[in-house]
Amino acid sequence: MASTTRPTLLPGDEIPSSLIPSHPTKPLRLGPGLRHLPPSQILPTVSGQLITLPQKSSMWIEYNSSRYIPTQSDLVIGTILRSGPDFYYVLLSPFTPPATLPHLAFEGATKKTRPQLNPGSLVYARVTLANKHMDPEVECVSATTGKADGLGPLTNGGMVFDVSLGFARRLLMAKSKEEGKIEVLELLGGEEGKLSFETAVGRNGKVWIGSEDIKTVVIVGRALKETDEKKLGVEAQRKLVRKLIKEMK
């Protein structure tokens, strides 16, 4: 039943050389779940489905998990633990060392006008440094443009919900409806639900939902969590949305 072009692999499995993309000019890029043993061995490190993109000369293992490992350029939602002399310490996932967020890494921040964040505040940030030897670092502003682009403290109430990493990734896809097959947000905000809310998705498995109406936040949160936990397809998602809207009335 497993596809031969996209096989399910276990750690240490041999990858058939016919599947490894070979591009005349672009070097091969290995994504998550693969490791390179010089000179020419490529081995999976987790169990999942092998995905290859010959045009872009890249390959990776598609899998789902719940323990976030900081990766550069990821957008994440973190909780401020405490403030140091120059940095905030931000927790990205439970029981891991916190990431550092410089006090001035916010749009238009100077020593006098920087945001004062209390422990327990949520921030939407980007990972700037992540490697196995050092604690991760994040920022709330783009270092090149000086603009926040939506990053920064999430201060207007709302609620944050935990989802699996695969689900967060699907939500962050450019076409989360077509490629990620998640319709609940569109359905709830569109004709069916007519709810008004805003969302922020962190690659670390956190989704922030904000709205003036508490009920709205609860419904959107429940819809997302059930879709994730019960692995609902598009049809089932529509049914779920209808059920939740009905309950609300």
Add this chain to the structure above:
Amino acid sequence: MPREAEPSLNEKQFVIQALQENLRLDGRELEQYRPLELTLGDQYGVADATLGKTRVLAKASAELTVPYTDRPLDGIFTIATELSPMTSPAFELNRPTETEVLLSRLLEKTVRRSNALDTESLCLIAGQKCWSVRVDVHVLSHDGNLIDAACFAVVSALRHFKKPDTSMEGGVLTVYTAAEREPVPLSWLHSPFCVTWSFYGEQGEIAVLDATWLEEQVRVGSCTISLNRHGEICQISKLGGTPVEAVALLQCSAVSLTKVKEFSTYLDEKLAEDAKRRNKGGLLAELSAENDR
């Protein structure tokens, strides 16, 4: 080293605001339990209770030993709870946290001190031989309300458990193996269950049943009422926290009784189902040495 992360300010404020509007994150009513599920093991005395994402496994066992010198006519009954990192990486072995101590004490007061199990019936030869019954409680998953789930699992395990049959003839004690004689149930007097209430609001005026882990982190007080389905209260403990109106507590007790009756019925059903499953062919009646009452 407990390093459990606290929820963010947004989460805390949101849960409280939602409760003030009578809303809970999973859509439940304030006085609604998560679906309770019980799985009884193939072995006698193994009970796995699930309340939503909280899962507790209780295992009852018995061995022959010498009774305590100051209680020569009683058997021994102990309940052991030890939270391991399986519950959450915040729990370490051999370092009891407040949660563990409270859980242990509540189970002690509810099941042991209320004489749910008749310890005199565990005595075989006064001062020399008795049964020592032990229940090990393993918390496999923690999403709030460990107390109610653990108590339910412990009571289920004890009611499901069967100890080897024995006989005394002329001062000689014979213990029969399961193959020789069908094991016999424990002498059980009543089934107590715990109902834990969590309080929220300035005067603790919002009372909620079966809090999830997140709801437990933001509560201002809690109260555990243990009672059986006849309305007999075994213990009430409200340890600190925001003071709550006495009238409110009485109302809570009344609702607790309704819930306990539901638990009791559910447990009876499950035990009957299990007995039927084992009794295919009616062999049990033949093997049992009990008199018909």
Add this chain to the structure above:
Amino acid sequence: MTATSEPEAALGVLPRADGSAKYSHAGYTVTAAVNGPIEAQRKDENPYEAHVDVIVRPAAGVGGTRERHLESILQSSLSHIILIKNFPRSLIQIVLQVEDSPENDYVNTKLVQGNLNFAIMPALFQTAVLALLSAGVPMRATATATAVAVVFHDGVKRTVVDPSPREIEIARSVHVLAFTSHDELLLAESEGDFIVKEWDEVYETAKKICCHSAPADDGMQMALDEEAAAGPDMRHFLRSTMESKVAADLYWK
């Protein structure tokens, strides 16, 4: 000949753990929870690699020396297949809860409590591997394990796979072996009296169980190959369990 029941596994049974598995085979049922990589305590911090912590909890009673012994064996073998160099100063925590074991007979009115039988090790090992796969902890290979006993009955020597408690009692020696998916011997523990030749036979038997994976369309061959039917096909079981899990996770694709 022991009736070889097929092993059964369920993944993701504990919703709050990073990875979890419940595994039953030959009368043993074990649930495992894996958390990690998470922050290690100061005393366990290793600047070059992750610390793997294994905790074994028996069904009844509290653990004792026997459990610590099993923990240390599991820790050293699992540290070899986990890519610990990817996570310096971190902790990979594995908790194994024994739920059921076959030797529950009352031996002389004393329940053998908290004293885990050596033969539970393959079940503990396998559950740990499944839970690690469920958590997505990077590994260099997977592994399978089995227990083999050398029993003398009426003067005839037999190698028994997945021995029952009775067979373990009368066995001359009991062995637990684990192999990686690259056919390397990962773990070999033995108890009892045996000669090298006996160990070689045990090795060959265990290797067949752990490493033999019948190709899907080898129907005729399987029917004729009696030895292949001597025990469960562990690798095939592992692979099919994981394939179901991956298919479920990627349902949306």
